[in-house]
Amino acid sequence: MSEVLVSVEHVSKSFPGSAGDELRVLDDITLDLREGEIVALLGRSGSGKSTLLRTIAGLIGPTRGTVRYRGDELDGANPGTAMVFQTFALMPWLTVQDNVELGLAARGVPPKARRERALRAIDLIGLDGFESAYPKELSGGMRQRVGFARALVLEPDVLLMDEPFSALDVLTAENLRTELMSLWQRHDFPTKAVCIVTHNIEEAVLLADRVLVLGTNPGNVRAEVEVDLARPRDRKSPAFAALVE
Ligand code: ADP
Ligand code: MG
Numbered sequence: 001m002s003e004v005l006v007s008v009e010h011v012s013k014s015f016p017g018s019a020g021d022e023l024r025v026l027d028d029i030t031l032d033l034r035e036g037e038i039v040a041l042l043g044r045s046g047s048g049k050s051t052l053l054r055t056i057a058g059l060i061g062p063t064r065g066t067v068r069y070r071g072d073e074l075d076g077a078n079p080g081t082a083m084v085f086q087t088f089a090l091m092p093w094l095t096v097q098d099n100v101e102l103g104l105a106a107r108g109v110p111p112k113a114r115r116e117r118a119l120r121a122i123d124l125i126g127l128d129g130f131e132s133a134y135p136k137e138l139s140g141g142m143r144q145r146v147g148f149a150r151a152l153v154l155e156p157d158v159l160l161m162d163e164p165f166s167a168l169d170v171l172t173a174e175n176l177r178t179e180l181m182s183l184w185q186r187h188d189f190p191t192k193a194v195c196i197v198t199h200n201i202e203e204a205v206l207l208a209d210r211v212l213v214l215g216t217n218p219g220n221v222r223a224e225v226e227v228d229l230a231r232p233r234d235r236k237s238p239a240f241a242a243l244v245e
Contacts, residue, residue, distance in 0.1 A: 104118065
């Protein structure tokens, strides 16, 4: 059995409601993210997908239950994860290079190593030549590439993505999705598991080994689907090309 990297155990999350009551967003969610797998969290808008992903990242704490990384209960940010956001969340006053280096700086990586790692991530994700550009000079697709570089440069065990392609036009999304799968397939970055939030069922089935469907009010896992299309994920293969057409 492959190693469990992240475990979510009976997690519930409530927010204060507008009428002084509580808004229950997640209800008793239990799931594992294991080495080697891509898991999609699928659900309607408002079903708590982002809340669950943020809880896994340790950006917010659960109201009840536990999130563990390699067996250790989280105490703040999850050190094994990095996140890609729907609307990129880049720092507009920083260049591509500085955006990518920011998280490394926060983790105390010295400047020279920071620079080298950032340049590698920038190259990997197809941003070569854009190191000195500012986010406003880039297209949406290129901005999200910066979002990916910024996450991958941290070499997280688990890459968390919150609707990473939904702000992009269809063709751009498809290109980036296919490139990402190709990098994943070739082990071009050391990430061991991916968790992607999406409301797009095709995307979920195309990318994931396992799809968890979140129900609404309050969000809990309503269904779990193993995806086994026995499909090659190498985009150079005709079978893969046919799938993403
Ligand atoms: P999804 O990503 O599936 O669209 P979210 O996790 O963003 O869903 O939100 C689920 C519900 O939780 C929504 O009703 C949203 O308004 C509410 N919610 C999310 N974050 C907060 C917060 N920080 N404070 C209060 N309510 C929140
Ligand atoms: Mg969301």
